[in-house]
Amino acid sequence: MAEAKKVRSEASTSGGAGGGGNGGRGVSVVMDCGRRKSTCGYCKSGARTSISHGLWAHSLTVDDYQALLDRGWRRSGSFLYKPDMEKTCCPSYTIRLKASDFVPSKEQTRVSKRMKRFLDGTLDVKTSDKSIDELNTSGGSCSIAHNSETSSGAGESSVVDCGVKDKTDEFMHFLSDQIDNMVQVCIRSGEISSDIQLPKASVKKVVPAKRKLQAEKSEALIFTCNIAFQIAATLRRLNKDVEHLKSSESCSGRNKNSSELSPKMIAEILTSNSKQLAESCCLSVRACNGHINFYSTMQQADFVEVGRGTISKSSPTVSASNDDRHLKKSCGAPQGQKRKFEIRLKRSSFDYEEYSLYRKYQLIVHNDTPDHVTESSYKRFLVDTPLVHIPPNDNGTVPSCGFGSFHQQYVVDGKLIAVGVVDILPKCLSSKYLFWDPDLAFLSLGKYSALEEIRWISENQVHCPSLQYYYLGYYIHSCNKMRYKAAYQPSELLCPLRYQWVPYDIVKPFLDKRKYVVLSDFATLQNGESLPLDNHMEKQQNDSIQEPSNDVFVDEDDMAEIDSEDSDNETDSEASGATTVGSEDADLSNLLIGLKEARLRYKDIRHAFDSSHREYMESQLQSYVRVVGTELSEQMVYSLG
Incomplete structure (x- = not known):
């Protein structure tokens, strides 16, 4: 009896990372849910083609969750899941970025500047929505007007520039984004088939000299885009690449048709x-x-207002003098004070204002039905957390907010406009989900919040040196609308086999050709090029290429809520098929078992099972060790009830 108490005491203090001790950070207790099949929210195949392993976490230390992230796991509420990368329909690679190395792109810089102008009151937004009025939005907007005078002998309407060039640029960016959305619609409908990233659209303003030559009837050509030429060239290149691969006949045929x-x-x-x-x-x-x-489509006396990504038509009876007065008002300095902007970081808890914003976001942006957006589902998805909160300390190992699960609120003039759900861990800030006010879509709050989260890491790294990385969740290369994650450079993807981090730029060409890639098979040469290790590359080339699917974006950011009722547990024989490095059975002796209030090593209770029950138990434990690793299996408590 005394020996049993001694074993129980040793086991109880062994949870957490760091050589068998966790420094008082709690203990992780998980229940194995096994390998599961469910319908996929990305490719919408309709069949149960999404395959993952699941754990239910009663409690989870931040150190253990950090280690699980670095093995390809992720959480939805208290449910942890890890895709079976070889067999699932849409392989999901963990993606991260070292905050100190981040270099913003031109588009990301534009997002920051747009927000700054909005807060300063110099970004004019015109909308009928009351929520924008509450933010003291200026009623005027920069406008492009047709001159009331016609060109001599031409009878053509000219466009009057209001003097604020970046306003027109913003509208052209809006049109470019809308064309990109049209491309995605065509891909999902099958009208355009593509398994690689297509170029982004770029709308250009037509200069008056060319406009005169190309105008049709009474209409004036304002903008043009040549994205169709770029897509056609990309599809032709793809077809040439596919001819060199040993792909399936149906896959080759589809790409050939697209290239034509x-x-x-x-x-x-x-x-x-x-x-x-x-x-x-x-x-x-x-x-x-x-x-x-x-x-x-306007008459000569009409004018087109550019603002918030839309164009609205004014009355055709406005006189020239009134036009001038309106232009001066639209382009002049905004009236009123600057907007007050706050970013508040709070521990994860239910907040009705947050829930109301989440409900509005899901109904409008994701077209969810009201009966699916309930308080209980919101709590399960974004409020409930198994992470054991660690308060701040004075020795520089914990940031001022502590470690754990948080909601980062973005507030303008006292109004909540966005909420980022994040986990702050010893090595990273892990972005879990973001929801925002659909009325402010023109601010690109998803991109802006990511920039703020990266900035937060850089600032807090001074006080907590171990905090270096920004985890963006899962990256699915076959899902075009997830490509934005790779735009935060220089990013890395986690190898699904050896759990090594590999630069995205090195493996992108190989992900263009197949969904599942053993990323660590590719080494970096000194000149920056990448070459596959011969033996592994030959094996991968001989593997059959899966049929690509019509992938759609599921904002989880990233992942829709996982409903355990929509999944099927697999049999032990199915679950044992997972491929790992070193597939031989693991030593289960030191695996930590939780039975009621006792915590014992498996070697100390193995004799309590008869041969048939022991065989079943050990097959389950072997599957568990394969997906979490030997070290974590000896730190986390495997609960038997």
Whole structure:
């Protein structure tokens, strides 16, 4: 009896990372849910093609969760899941960024500047929504107006620049984003088939000299885009690459058909899906010899207002003098004080204002039905957490907020506009989910919040040197709308086999060709090029390429809530098929078992099971050790009830 108490005492203090002791950071207690199949929220295949291993965490230390992240795990509430990368339909690679190495792109810099102008009151936004009015948004907006005078002998309307060039640039960026959305719609519908990242659209302003030559009837050509030519060229290159791969016949045939699309055909396909865009912009959108052209449908005395990514039409009876007065008001300095902006970091807890914003976001952005967006589902998904909170200390090992689960609130003039759900761990800030006010979509709050989270890491690294990385969740290369994560450079992906971090730029060409790649098979040469290790590359080339699917974005950021009722547990024989490095059975002797209030090593209770029960138990434990690793299996408590 005394010996049993001694074993129980030793086991109780062995939870947590760091050589068998966790410095009073608590203990992790998990229940194995086994290997599961469910429908996929990304490819929408309809079948149970998403395969993962699940754990339910009663409690979880921040050290153990950090170690699980570095083995490809992630959490949804208290449920932990790890995709079976070889067998699941959409392999999900953990992606991270070292905050001190981050270099913002031009687009990310534009997002920061746009937010700054919004807060300063110099970004004019016009909308009928009351929530924007509450933020003291200026009613005027920079405008592009048709001059009431016609060009001599031409009878053509000219465009008057209001003097604020970046306002027009913002609108062209808006049109570019809308064309990118049209491309995604065509990919999902199968009209355009692509398994690689397509180029981004770039809308250009048509200069008056060319506009005169290209104008049709009474319409004026304002903007144009040549994305169809770029897509056609990309698809042709893809087809050439596929011919060198030993891909399936159906896959090769589909890419071949895609490569035969001409720029003219692609432009016509895209414009056929642009009815909503045309209506919202008061512009006519048409394909012309491979170009996507935007024509003004206004009369000469009309004017088009650029603001918040939309164009609105004014009264055609406005006089020239009134036009001048309106332009001066639109482009002048904004009235009123600057907006007050706050970022508040609070521990994870239910907040009704947050829930109301989350509900609005899910209903409008993700088209969820009201009965699926309940307080209970919100709590399970984004409030409940198994992480044991660690308060701050004075020795520089914990940041001022502590370690654990937090909600980062973005507040403008006292109004909540966005919430980032994050886990702050010993090595990283892990971004779990973001929801924001759909009325402020023009601010790109998803991108802005990521920049703020990276900045937070850099600032707090001074006080907590171990805090260095920004984890963006899962990256699915076959999901085009997840490509934004790789835009935060220089990023790394986690190898699903050896759990080594590999630069994204090195493995991207190989992910373009197949969904599942053993990333650590690729070494970096001194000149920056990458070469595969011969033996592993030969094996991967001989593997069959999975059929690509019509991937869609599921904002989890990233991952939709995992419903355990929508999953099927697999049998032991199925679960044992997972491929790992060193597939021989692990030594289970020191695996930590929780039985009621007792915590014992498996070697001390093994004799308590008869042979049949012992065989079943050990098959379950072997599967568990394979997915969490030997070290964690000896630190976390494997609960038997």
